[in-house]
Amino acid sequence: MPRLSSFPAFHRVEGRKVLIVGSGPAAAAKTRLLGETSARIVVVSGTPGAELLADVERLDASLLVEAFNPGHLEGAALAFAATEDEAEDRRIAAAARTAGVPVNVVDRPELCDFITPAIVNRAPLAVAIGTEGAAPVLARHVRAKIEALLAPDLGRLAGLAEGLRGTVARLLPAGEARRRFWARMFDGPVAARALSGDIAGARSAAMRMMAEEPDASGFVWLVGAGPGATDLLTLRAQRVLQEADVIVYDALVPEEVVAMGRRDAERISVGKRKGRHEVPQAEISAILVREGKAGRRVVRLKSGDPLIFGRAGEEMAALADAGVPYEVVPGVTAAFAAAASARAPLTLRGIASSLVFATGHDADGRTLPDWAGLALQGATVAVYMGRSVAAAVADRLIEAGLSAETPVAAVENAAQADERVFFGDLSELSMLAARPDVDGPVLILIGRALAQARPAAADALSPKARRTTEAA
Incomplete structure (x- = not known):
């Protein structure tokens, strides 16, 4: 997660002196900004412009028509250097630091002790938007959007x-x-x-x-966190994350999604990954029951959708048996995210009228999986957790009669920044597991509808095919 170089905070200025030094539009703008507070505004200006004079009068600020000297900083809570002259602003900033007064230098973030954000004022509610001085115009654009969202009253x-x-x-x-x-x-x-x-x-x-009698009942939400991108999280999921006292999350849920919960919420990692289950499923269910019966609001965060290979059925059964109320909040499942990334239709009129969600684990033996028959009938198949058994999946389907030229897409880390899309046919799928450059979660799509895919960028499943394409 990116880290801020500045810590956002609100500085109390009620009844306190705030010094502004300058004469032109920049000083006038800072005067107007401070005019939204109950600070005691003192403006020092050798030659105040008409705009500044009008703002000083309107806001009942104090105006000292004289050159700046360090004595002006005495008793100030904050200072603003807004002369629009670099050398003079540097001199004011140095004097402020000597006096121990935090200073802001207009358009000079490297000289600032603090940055003034764009402010949405619904006093006593305030929303501050900052970019650490990197893009103040962007902060103003965001402010405009928030202004439209929040009721004036x-x-x-x-x-x-x-x-x-x-x-x-x-x-x-x-x-x-x-x-x-x-x-x-x-x-x-x-x-x-x-x-x-x-x-x-x-x-x-x-x-x-x-x-009324306080509501002390517990509740559990089984929440789909989607494939990883924070902007694919549903609005309901965002809301319940803010209500949760406890967040129980899987290893595949990105830190950025977990961080969307309340800061004071307890976080419990149950870290389930293929081949490395840090917490057994029975213990996860027991945690949900324990916290719910203790009267806490619990969000169980699962990658993708909780009802698709998320073992939500076992958790729902445990909660129901214990009398703990719960709700399922659906998420974008990996198959949909992968298909969107590949720009591939999952159903297509006249070609594929059904869709199968399958796990590759049941193709590891010699027995043909139950879903293979549907693939032979034209269904598009989405194989979850399939990279390690890609060869077995391909072999079983080809042996059963599915054409070796059936289109295949494999998407690694679907909908995330490091996503990769691979295309090929069923005969090349076996090469996926042997590729050392593919180590993230992979979802495999198989079916004739994938011939209509129009990916923005994709690699070949076969490294050999990729080299041939690059050479061409």
Whole structure:
């Protein structure tokens, strides 16, 4: 996961002096920005421009028409160097550091102690968007999108919450009861009333909610994390990740997806991979039951979709037997992600009217798998976890009568940054397991519909074929 070079934080400035040094548009812009706070704004300008004068007057800021000197920094919580003269801004920044005052230098991120973000103001709610000085215009574009998402009166709801904090602290025990109360308040009738302007009605509804018996029941969500790309996670999955007290996740679930949960949620890795099962399935089910019966909200994160080779059936049975309520949140399964990456139809009118999800493990013996008959009848087959048994899959199907020229696609790390797409025919599939350059999870697609694939980029299944293509 990428790491930030700056730690985002909110600096308290209410009633405190904030110094702005400059005369032109940059100083005026910083004055307007600080005008959205309750800071005591002091502007130092030798020759203030008309724009700056108008903003100072409108915002009731203090203006000192004189050249900057280090004494201006006395008592300042923050300082802004906005003279638009590099040498002068450097001098101001050096003086600020000597005085121990954090300084921001306009358009000079390398000289800044802090970066001013683009701000969405729904006071007391604020959303800050920053790029660590790398792309401020991008931050403004993101701000515009967030402005459109958030109701203009959302601050009313935040203000109501602020007024209720003391009452909540007296009436509800610390911890889970309070967290669940706030979650209900911000996503229910209380929020609806506050946003409509009925603050008194919202407060009354919140007080009634506090008087109710606290909801201490546990719940488990079996969540499909998709094939790996965070933007393929469903909106419901994102929501329940924010509600979870505990996140139980598999090794194939990317760290970026796990990180979308609450920061204070407990994380339990059950690290299942082919051939290396760190936690037995029975123990995973026991963890879900234990945490659910303890009254905790649990997200069980599985790669792809939990109902397709995700052993969700065993976990659902364990939860049902223990009386723990649960819900399944579907995800994008690897077969769909692989087909999308290969730009290959899984069904095609007149050619393939059925689709089979299969695991390659049952093709490891001499017995023809049950799904092979459907492949012979024209179905497209998606073989999960099939790289190590690719040769066996190909041999069984060819022996059963499927043409050796049947199109095949293999997708490694589908929908992830290091994804690779391979194309060939059934006779070349056996070469996949022997390729040392393929070591990630692979999904294999087999069927005549794949002849219609139009991948943006692909390798040949056979390294020999690839060399021939490159030479050509």
